[in-house]
Amino acid sequence: MDSDRGESRRTSFGRRLYPMRAVGLAIGVLCVAAVMQEHGAAPWLWALLVFDGLVWPHLAYVHVLRSRDPIQAEYRNLLTDAAFGGFWIAVMAFDTLPSVLLAVMLTMDKVIVGGRRFGAKNLALMALTCLVSSAFMGFRFEPYTTFRTMLACLPLLIVYPLAIGAASRLLAQQTLRQKRMFEKTSRFDAATGLMNRQQWQYAANVEFNRFVRAGRPAVLIMIDIDYFKQINDGYGHTVGDAVIEEFARLMKACLRDMDTGGRYGGDEFGIVMPETRWEEAIVAAERLRRQVAAYVFPGIDLRCTVSIGLSEINHSIANVTDWISAADAALYAAKRKGRDCIEVAKIPQRSPYAARSRVDA
Incomplete structure (x- = not known):
């Protein structure tokens, strides 16, 4: 299936140019035919004109579909179009209007397709x-x-430029859609739908700068799935991937609209909670911890737990890296205390606090 999609992408260039070639050469025949009739052209020239205008576009498309390198095949087709154009200009004895039209039209579409050098x-x-x-x-x-x-x-003067304009607009729209898709995929982790590490750190930096400017509170949470390596080793990476995806779904369900969740790497996740104190954040973190501990992953009868560390922004934190490090240190403190618990980073401006909570027996 992947090979079919790849082949389709390689031949899409030829598919886009096929109707343009068919329309352009068909109406171009009218220009050349009018001059040839005035000059009393030989029968073999008429046969070649019919071939170029009505047969060649379809043969060129078949050549692209059957080629091992469809893109290069299409570029060769475009060069053939240019060679035919030069031949017909000579046949018309440089009749001014049709010769200029052929030269301009055949060069214009090549510039659109391959740039000025092509x-x-x-x-x-x-x-x-x-x-x-x-x-x-x-x-x-x-x-x-x-x-x-x-x-x-x-017809060539009116129809072909309009057709090129329409095709260029469709190509521009497709390029815009691909750009937006690329921007989306470059911001989000494909497996979880959460922001990737770079974008999540950017969101954390935005909140850090907001605190510096306006003193607005925010909490950063780091989460790690306990014994995830053992899950991978014991059940296989397919199950491990399923656990990651299901956990991400549970985490997203616990987020507010203003919160930003991200995959920090592997089985480690982060949450940025604006306008939040640690007392509020620990309630949300505890809710997530309980939900994960109670969840049975479908199809494998597996339960997991998570360790959580959180850090409220404060004036002792110099930058966003320190903020993440503080939450990460709290996370590893939770792991050292037995996992399946929450630790809050110490805040120098306030009474030191370390919290630990477990599912009640």
Whole structure:
């Protein structure tokens, strides 16, 4: 399934260009045909024009679908388009309006697709093909455009730019969606839906700066799943991942809208609680601890406990790193006291406090 998705992504470039090529070359045939009729072109040129305008777009798409490298195959198709364009300019003996239209349109879409360097490469190939083809035909130069040819050029002049504009808008919208998805995935942990470590630390830093500016209270909580390594070793990493996901769900259910939960790393989690004193935070932490201890993880008949450390922001904390370290130290104090409990970091400005709570027997 993953390989199918990967193949689909590789061929999406060709799928996007296929309708543009089909429409552009089909209406481009009208311009070239009008000039060829005036010049009395040979039958083989008419057959080649039909092939280029009505058959080649579909063959190019099939080539992309069957290629081992669809993206490179499509770039080769674009170069072929440019070579054909140069050939038809020579066939039209440089008839001004259709020649300029072909050159501009075929270069414009290449710049949109591959940038200025790729556009310049296509323009150079078009010029070279035009020069060689013109030499083969005796350097015919008839730049005058009749009114009939002008009318035949109108569909290309009107329809193709509109089609390119619509395609560019769709591509821009898709790029924006992908950017937003990337930003979301770069902020959140994929397994839990919580903020990742970097973004969670950023949220903690915001609260620390808020305390420095306005003295607003906040509490930082660090949580660790007890004996998680034994769970991984005894039940396997699949069960370990399930435990992480289920714990994250329980933790999110205990958060207020203003709180920020994050996965700090492995089986360690953090919560930033704005506008909160440690007395309030310990109530929320105890509720979470009890819920986890009472929860039976589905399908494996497994129970877990958590150790929790919390630290209220205060003026002895110099930066957000110290704040996290204080909560982390309280967490490890909880582990040393037997796990499945809560420890509060000492606050120098107030009476030292260490709290420990367990599920009542």
